[in-house]
Amino acid sequence: MSHDEIKLSIPKREGQISALFSRGGPREGAGRRGIGHTRKVSVTLPPDAWEQFEHYCAEHRLSKSELLRELLLERFAPQNREDA
Structure with missing residues (x-):
């Protein structure tokens, strides 16, 4: 790939880096739709609880976020749950 096939783009949102190729590229509104607002939270647990948590997620093929979202x-x- 030659250098003239790459365009640089100024990010529209903070924290987003875009490299545009000669065709295509990021489009406003493209991608997976959000299911809510994201907030970062730190959780402190004893090591054995983390081990059980991670084992459960791996065994059930869930991400940590998916399991925490489900529990919360x-x-x-x-009323927002599909099976309720």
Whole structure:
């Protein structure tokens, strides 16, 4: 690939880096639709609890975020759950 096939783009959102190739590239509104607002949270657990948590996620093929989302929605927003 030659250098003249790459275009640099000024990011529209903070923290986003874009490299545009001669065709295509990021488009406003493209990609997976969000399911809510993202907030970062730190959780402190004993090492054995982390081990159980990670084992459960691996065994059930869930990301940590998926499991935490499921547990929190079950507790705080049961009307939003599909099986409720």
